[in-house]
Amino acid sequence: MLRNMSLRHAALGLLVEMDGASGYDLLKMFEITMGNVWQATQSQLYGELNKLTADGFIEVASEGPRGRKEYRATDAGRAELRRWLLDVPPKFVRRDEVLLRLFFLGQVSPDEGAAFVREQSAALEKRLADLGELEGAIDWGDENLSFYGRLAMEYGKRFMAMRRDWYEWVLEELAKRDPKDG
Amino acid sequence: MLRNMSLRHAALGLLVEMDGASGYDLLKMFEITMGNVWQATQSQLYGELNKLTADGFIEVASEGPRGRKEYRATDAGRAELRRWLLDVPPKFVRRDEVLLRLFFLGQVSPDEGAAFVREQSAALEKRLADLGELEGAIDWGDENLSFYGRLAMEYGKRFMAMRRDWYEWVLEELAKRDPKDG
DNA sequence: AGTTGACATGTCAGAAGTGGAAGGTCTACT
DNA sequence: AGTAGACCTTCCACTTCTGACATGTCAACT
Structure with missing residues (x-):
């Protein structure tokens, strides 16, 4: 049985990078x-940490105040991370709620539809601006997480810009199909 | 309790557009x-169709051979679709397995990492080419599903192209960080 | 007459994910 | 001494999703 369990590997990976952390961390x-x-979510993460411990991929390195358990990846865990990174083909789960709505936009009036698209576009514009600010405020070091975090942020920016542009293009297509003045 | 249940609305929306269809269709x-x-998945869809029927959003219009049930949206169903389209804010679930892997790419050697990225880039290039072929082969009419389907396809193309370009950019960044010959 | 393959639905176990309640500890401030 | 707030974990009920398995009908071909 080939399962994916990405949360598991996300947690494991973070633990490896951080070299010891609690669930809270x-x-x-x-x-x-x-x-x-x-x-x-919190419940998912704590549950997964227990499972990872049971499977021997991580271990409790020390216990701190307030019941804190500091976890650390084991050698088996590091091997599992590597295996997942290199040998398990990534799964694409394409589920885009906005796009789903777009599919059925013919069910509302052209004006309502166009308003919806404009709203989405504006929301993206705003998030893009926020991201730009955030980016400026972060001190990007050279540690792994920073380096890869920066790559991920660039991805986020490009993704948002692409969607914003596409929304604008959609507006044009909608206008072509339903000309206000024909 | 505000739930999202997009599959439900995807099914409902398709039924409205198609004006009668079986689970199989x-x-x-x-x-x-x-x-x-x-x-x-099949099990999810058939289950959802039964629930939609129980909730009065769709109904069995007629029964055909092989136990076929032809469903049709009710007025309540059409209203529910509209409500969902206009009043329920879309939920962004950002889960990208490829990006997740990228985060931990520092755990493998630079060569292995670069190979991974190149693979992903090539896979996208291929899918993009396939999509182009598919697009040429489709007869795009002016019915709703075709019109919006074309918009969605354009989205798919832009999305893939954006990721391919980003991967190429990542390769450059990786090379900068770990120069072969320094 | 037999077989293949598309058509068609249903059910079930288990995994994954959500949202919230509950319970407790330590630090710092008033 | 009191309390607010950050820290920290566990458990639970529920929904959603996945991947099989089970079951059968009908049409076309051999």
Whole structure:
């Protein structure tokens, strides 16, 4: 049975990079470094950490105050990460809710439809601007997570710009199809 | 409780557009028209059709051979689709397995990492070419699904091209960081 | 008459993901 | 001494999704 279990590898990978962290640390790391790549809820993460421990991929290195458990990747865990990186083909899950809506946009009036598209475009423009600010505020070091984090951020920027441009193009197509003054 | 349940609306939307179809028909429609927007497994779809029926959003219009049930959207269903399109804010689920891997690419050797990126880039190039062929082969009419399907396909093309370009950029960044001959 | 293959639906176990409640500890400030 | 707030983990109920397996009909071909 070939399963994917990406959260598992996301957690494992972060642990390897961080060289020791608690669930709490990881949760924040998820938010900070991989916010637009992968999300994890608290219940999912803690559960996965227990499973990873049971499978011998990570271990509790030490216990701190407040019940804190500092996890560390084992050799088996590092090997598993490598295996996943190189030998498991990535799975594309294409699920885009906005695009899904677009498919059925013919069900509302042209004006309502165009308004929807304009809204999405504007939302992207805004997020793009926010991202630009954020980028300027970050001190990009040369550690792995920073380096790859910067690549991911560039991806995010290009992705948003591409969608914004596509939305604008869609508006033109909509206008062509339903000319206000024919 | 605000749930999203996009599969439900994808099915409902397709039914509205198609004006009557069986689960089997829908399954194929999903593949053909929304392959790179939303995927549905057979078990999920049939289950959802039953739930939609129970909720009064669709109904069995007629039964054909081989137990075929031809579904049709009800007025309540059409209203629900409209509501979802206009009033339910789209949810962004950002989960990109390829990007996730990129994050941990520092764990393998520079050569292995570059090879991975090049592979992904080439795969996209290929898919882009396939899509181009497919596009030429389709007879794009003016019905809703065709019109919006064409928009979605353009999205797919731009998305792939954007990723391919980004991968190439990543390769340059990787080379800068680990110069072969320094 | 037999077989292949498209048509058509249903069910089930288990994995993955969501959202929230609950319970507790330590630090710093008032 | 009190309390707010950050820190930290566990558990639970529920929904969604996946991947099989099971079951059968009908049309076309050999």
